Amino acid sequence: MCGIVGILGNHEAAPILVDALKRLEYRGYDSAGIATVDAGKLGRRRAVGKLVNLSDLLVHNPIAGKAGIGHTRWATHGVPNIVNSHPHRAKDVAVVHNGIIENFKELRDELSQNGVVFETDTDTETVVQLCMSYLKDGLSPKYAAAATIDRLEGAYALCFLFEGEDDLLIAARKGSPLAIGHGDGEMFVGSDALALAPMTDKVTYLDEGDWAIVTRTSLEIRDASGTLANREMRTIKVDLGTSDKGGYKHYMMKEIAEQPTVLAEAITHYTDPKTGGISVPGLDIDFANVDKITMVACGTAYLACSVAKYWFEQVARIPCEVDVASEFRYREPPMSDKSVAMFVSQSGETADTLAALRYCSDKVSKTVAVVNVAESSISRESDISLPIHAGVEIGVASTKAFTCQLIALVALVISAARARGELDAKSEQVLRTELTSLPGIINQSLAQQSEIDEVTIELSKASDALFLGRGAMYPLALEGALKLKEISYIHAEGYASGELKHGPIALVDEHMPVIVLAPKDDLFDKTVSNMQEVMARGGKVLLVTDPKGAETARDGVWKTIIMPPVHNMLAPILYAIPAQLIAYYTAVRKGTDVDQPRNLAKSVTVE
Ligand code: F6R
Numbered sequence: 001m002c003g004i005v006g007i008l009g010n011h012e013a014a015p016i017l018v019d020a021l022k023r024l025e026y027r028g029y030d031s032a033g034i035a036t037v038d039a040g041k042l043g044r045r046r047a048v049g050k051l052v053n054l055s056d057l058l059v060h061n062p063i064a065g066k067a068g069i070g071h072t073r074w075a076t077h078g079v080p081n082i083v084n085s086h087p088h089r090a091k092d093v094a095v096v097h098n099g100i101i102e103n104f105k106e107l108r109d110e111l112s113q114n115g116v117v118f119e120t121d122t123d124t125e126t127v128v129q130l131c132m133s134y135l136k137d138g139l140s141p142k143y144a145a146a147a148t149i150d151r152l153e154g155a156y157a158l159c160f161l162f163e164g165e166d167d168l169l170i171a172a173r174k175g176s177p178l179a180i181g182h183g184d185g186e187m188f189v190g191s192d193a194l195a196l197a198p199m200t201d202k203v204t205y206l207d208e209g210d211w212a213i214v215t216r217t218s219l220e221i222r223d224a225s226g227t228l229a230n231r232e233m234r235t236i237k238v239d240l241g242t243s244d245k246g247g248y249k250h251y252m253m254k255e256i257a258e259q260p261t262v263l264a265e266a267i268t269h270y271t272d273p274k275t276g277g278i279s280v281p282g283l284d285i286d287f288a289n290v291d292k293i294t295m296v297a298c299g300t301a302y303l304a305c306s307v308a309k310y311w312f313e314q315v316a317r318i319p320c321e322v323d324v325a326s327e328f329r330y331r332e333p334p335m336s337d338k339s340v341a342m343f344v345s346q347s348g349e350t351a352d353t354l355a356a357l358r359y360c361s362d363k364v365s366k367t368v369a370v371v372n373v374a375e376s377s378i379s380r381e382s383d384i385s386l387p388i389h390a391g392v393e394i395g396v397a398s399t400k401a402f403t404c405q406l407i408a409l410v411a412l413v414i415s416a417a418r419a420r421g422e423l424d425a426k427s428e429q430v431l432r433t434e435l436t437s438l439p440g441i442i443n444q445s446l447a448q449q450s451e452i453d454e455v456t457i458e459l460s461k462a463s464d465a466l467f468l469g470r471g472a473m474y475p476l477a478l479e480g481a482l483k484l485k486e487i488s489y490i491h492a493e494g495y496a497s498g499e500l501k502h503g504p505i506a507l508v509d510e511h512m513p514v515i516v517l518a519p520k521d522d523l524f525d526k527t528v529s530n531m532q533e534v535m536a537r538g539g540k541v542l543l544v545t546d547p548k549g550a551e552t553a554r555d556g557v558w559k560t561i562i563m564p565p566v567h568n569m570l571a572p573i574l575y576a577i578p579a580q581l582i583a584y585y586t587a588v589r590k591g592t593d594v595d596q597p598r599n600l601a602k603s604v605t606v607e
Helices: 013-027 051-060 104-113 124-136 141-151 251-257 259-269 299-314 325-331 351-360 377-381 400-419 425-446 449-459 473-488 497-502 524-536 547-553 568-574 576-590
Strands: 003-008 031-038 041-048 067-073 088-090 093-101 154-162 169-174 179-182 187-190 202-205 211-214 219-222 233-235 293-297 320-324 340-345 366-371 384-387 464-469 491-496 513-517 540-545 559-562
Touching (some): 003 013, 003 154, 013 031, 013 051, 013 067, 013 187, 031 051, 041 051, 041 093, 093 124, 124 141, 141 154, 141 169, 141 211, 251 576, 259 425, 293 299, 293 325, 293 351, 299 340, 299 400, 320 325, 340 351, 340 400, 351 366, 351 377, 366 377, 366 400, 384 400, 400 425, 400 568, 425 568, 425 576, 449 559, 464 473, 464 497, 464 524, 473 491, 491 497, 497 524, 513 524, 513 576, 524 547, 540 547, 540 576, 547 559, 568 576
Parallel strands (some): 293 320, 293 340, 340 366, 366 384, 464 513, 513 540
Antiparallel strands (some): 003 187, 031 041, 031 067, 088 093, 093 154, 169 211, 179 187, 202 233, 211 219
8 A cells, every 4th residue: 555755864865765665665556756855946756657657757857855755656536647646735735645534525625615726536635735725824834734634534644845844844643654764864754664674774653643743853753632752763673685586576476485484483483492382472361261262354364364263263162253354343343351352464554453453452351463564553552462474575465474374373272272271282292393394394385386387377268266175274265266366367266165056166167267275184075075066067176185185086187286294283374385376377377467466555554
């Protein structure tokens, strides 16, 4: 979703702004722009499409100034065109915005009645026009911005730049994250620490409702009531090396290939260095007295929760409910004060997941975040925050974050099961050994790349596909379908194998690839029966299984992909790899934009 950057620097701002916007590209965008102030004069440049278009424009039509703001826009109100691109400007003020101004119609009507003429379809233009109207009334930039912010409803991260002000940025945050970076005689504003990483590692995060007056040598933060606020400055570690493609054609492939390494890091984090046992550092929960677990997330993170539901119920014997965050709070679910609520999010900024956390925070015994971005809002607002150690994930389609989320969740399940007396020492020892070998097994599974690439010759010609799984492989079937549709644009559905004959089997014919994710577990024979039903109707089955499964059931299937054997509980982690590779190679064959699929954003900071 939209990315914001602001600079009060000692060098020309335009190239630094564009460079910072490049590091925000992963969030997804459809236009970009910058504005600068040079000797008091405000100027701006905007371009539709990729940042290279903005860079080209700046070559032919450069813009000077050491103070500036920049933006990558993911369209919400109004189509992605130049006029709707940010920064928005009304004479003496320019603004970049991430979020949605919910009362923009009301403000627009009010301003229109006072003679203001709007140029764009966006909610953000009301912010600049409102601010300009306060400037016209004689307010100084600082007070005009404050008066504007005071009128806004909805979600926003904002950064204001003013004509005549070479040393002033006003930043504000409500609902969308915003960080202030501290340099040496320079100051920065950014949607996240990654945007600011080459400029500074010293960052102050604004809290909800905060707004800040930023100059090159000072930072004044005020809370929503206008009171001076003291927010901690932190030193953030961002590994910039992880934000290049490392020789791969796409970030997504790099991130798929990184899984053995990052999973090993996550497993190490959740292993007690003294005993070698699974442990969750800082886990202050009495699981023996927990009556229910509620897990809330969106998209792929929701599917990680759906896998963990099987584990919490089967292994730790705790009732577990999983909900998509965009529905959760509107259902107004009653919560038990003996329950634990968990929020799983790669970015830690997903607006609906954050809102679900806020709904639960005073209703349950503990809130737990499982996040990749340690400094994110979901992490900071939860009682307990568990890292997943996936490293920066740039590809819009989540891959390594999914498998690393599952490692953190396995560790939680094992801790809970132990505390409830549901896991004997021998079974725990077996699981621990299997977990330790998992990165190596994942590595072996990556060796199947050419077989998977080959099956995508046919898959990429399909217009629809079905993914089937049973038990904890069912959410994985949903994840396989989600990955395929989001990056290859092939319509795909995931089904519980047993549900097939209750409707979707009507879709099956010789053109329909059916991908069956089925390790040889206790449910395998049942899944094979469902697979036979598909083949009896001419369906083309791609079976992803292990050597024993292949030995029993490969007859009549179109293609078989053989995974290394793995402990049943860990199979959803291993089988994520072929699901990701199937989507990846299909998309590459179709020539789609793998890392930034159309219409999608990496960090969904609006409802
Ligand atoms: C799919 C995908 C999305 C995210 C979802 C939640 O590949 O990446 O479905 O999983 O938008 O995002 P986070 O995990 O950042 O809350």
